[in-house]
Amino acid sequence: MKIQVLGSGCSTCKKLYEITQKAVAELGLNENVEYITDVQKIVAMGLMQSPILAINDKPAMVGFSSDIEKIKRIIQDNK
Amino acid sequence: MSIFYPVKLLADWLTYSVFLITPKTLLADAVNFFIYDTIKIFILLSVIIFAVSIIRSYLPPEKIRGILSHKSKYTGNVIASLLGIITPFCSCSAIPLFLGFIQAGVPLGTTFSFLVASPMINEVALVLFLGMFGWKIALMYIVSGLIISVLSGMIIGKMKVENLVEPFVYQNTINGNVDLPTMTGKERFIYARDYTLDILKKVWIYILIGIGIGAWIHGYVPANFLAQYAGSGKWYAVPLAVLVGIPLYSNAAGVIPLVSTLTEKGVSVGTTLAFMMSVTALSLPEFMILKKVMKLRLIFIFAGIVAVGITFTGYLFNLILK
Numbered sequence: 001m002k003i004q005v006l007g008s009g010c011s012t013c014k015k016l017y018e019i020t021q022k023a024v025a026e027l028g029l030n031e032n033v034e035y036i037t038d039v040q041k042i043v044a045m046g047l048m049q050s051p052i053l054a055i056n057d058k059p060a061m062v063g064f065s066s067d068i069e070k071i072k073r074i075i076q077d078n079k
Numbered sequence: 080m081s082i083f084y085p086v087k088l089l090a091d092w093l094t095y096s097v098f099l100i101t102p103k104t105l106l107a108d109a110v111n112f113f114i115y116d117t118i119k120i121f122i123l124l125s126v127i128i129f130a131v132s133i134i135r136s137y138l139p140p141e142k143i144r145g146i147l148s149h150k151s152k153y154t155g156n157v158i159a160s161l162l163g164i165i166t167p168f169c170s171c172s173a174i175p176l177f178l179g180f181i182q183a184g185v186p187l188g189t190t191f192s193f194l195v196a197s198p199m200i201n202e203v204a205l206v207l208f209l210g211m212f213g214w215k216i217a218l219m220y221i222v223s224g225l226i227i228s229v230l231s232g233m234i235i236g237k238m239k240v241e242n243l244v245e246p247f248v249y250q251n252t253i254n255g256n257v258d259l260p261t262m263t264g265k266e267r268f269i270y271a272r273d274y275t276l277d278i279l280k281k282v283w284i285y286i287l288i289g290i291g292i293g294a295w296i297h298g299y300v301p302a303n304f305l306a307q308y309a310g311s312g313k314w315y316a317v318p319l320a321v322l323v324g325i326p327l328y329s330n331a332a333g334v335i336p337l338v339s340t341l342t343e344k345g346v347s348v349g350t351t352l353a354f355m356m357s358v359t360a361l362s363l364p365e366f367m368i369l370k371k372v373m374k375l376r377l378i379f380i381f382a383g384i385v386a387v388g389i390t391f392t393g394y395l396f397n398l399i400l401k
Contacts, residue, residue: 008174039174046257048140048179050172062139062259065273 001031001079007051009037012064016051023071055079083119090115109298116210116290116336121279123206124286128278131202132271135165136262140176144255147185147193152236155189160228163196164221173368181248183255188236195385196228199360203282203332208355211339219396220352227356227388234384243377285333293340306345311400316350317393321386324357334358348400353393360385 005020007013017035024031042052045059053061053071055078065071081087090111094100100107143162147155173194180190200221208217241249262270309316327334335355342351366378 008172039178040251042175043178043182044251044253046141046179046253046255048144048172048175050175059260 013051113294159192160196168198192232207335282332289333289336311347311397320354349396
C-alpha cells in the first residue's frame, strides 16, 4: 500500500501529512507516509487543489481535512 | 424596514439596558455601532459563505478547467472571471491552478482573467461590502472587478507573452478530464459547514479589531474630518490608496470595516473601492509564489495592468459619485 500526501509545501499540507501519519499509526498499519511537494505530480494527476491524499497513486481525498476519523476511513476503504 | 431591524433592537437593548450607557453620548454611539455591526456581519458571513460553498462543491477548479478549455478567446475571459468569484484563492493553490490550466490547454489570457478575479472578488469581501456599505456599492465592486479581470486577461492574451512563462510549464501537457470522487448531498452540506466555520475562525479576530477601531472612529472622529486629506478632490488619493493596499492582503477582513468608517469621515467612495481592490487583487505573497512559474517581467506586466485598471476605476467612481 502506498500512502502519499501531496502539497505545494504550505502549512496546511504539512498538517495533513502529520494527521495522516497519526491515522496510519492509530490503524496499526506498518506503512510509510510519503510527503511530496512537487506540484507537477498533483497537476499530472489532473488535479489543481492542494493538499491531496493519494493512495496507490490515486487521489483519495482532495483538499484539507483535520478529521482524523475521516482520514482513517479513507485509508481503509482504499486499501 | 431592514431585515436587520431585530439586530438593531438587540444592540439598543444591550447598550442602554444591559450596559446602562447614557444614550446619545459618544461612548453609547461607539458601543451600539460595534454590537450592531459585529452581529450583522457575522450573520451575513455565515449565510453567504455557506451558500457559496454549496455552489462551489458542484464546481471545483478541475470542472472549471474543463469548461474553460472549450471556450473561444473572449467568452473564455468572461467565464473565467465569473468562475473566479466562487473560487477561493490562497497562495498555496496559485501554482497548481496555473500549471493545471496552462498544461490542459487553457489560453494564458484566460488563465490570467481567473487569477485576477479569484482573489479580488471573494465572498468575504462581498459580505463586508454588503454589510458595511449596502448593496449598491457591493454591486459596483463586483461589476468593476469583473471588468478589470476580463480586460486584464484579454490584454495579456493579446500581448503574446508566452515566452515569459518559465519553459518547464509548457514542457508538460496533461489530460484535463479527471474523475473526481463524487459527493453526496450530505457530504456537500458537511463540506460547506466546515468551510464556513474554517473561514469564520480565520477572520473573526480581524473583523472584530476592524469594527472596533471603526466604532471608535465612528464615535470620536468628527464627520468629514478626512475629506481635507483624502476627499474626491485630491488627485493623489487614489494612487496612494492602491499603493498602501498592496502589502495588506492577509488582513482584508479587518480592513473593510475600517475603511467603511473612513468613508463616513470623508474619504471618497472611489478611493475606498480602489483601496479594497488593491488589498485583495494585488498581493505580495502571491507575486512571490508566481515567480516559480513565470519571469519577473510577466509579474510586473500583470500587476501593472491590474493596478492601472484599479486606479482608473477609483477615479471613475470619484467622478460619478461626487
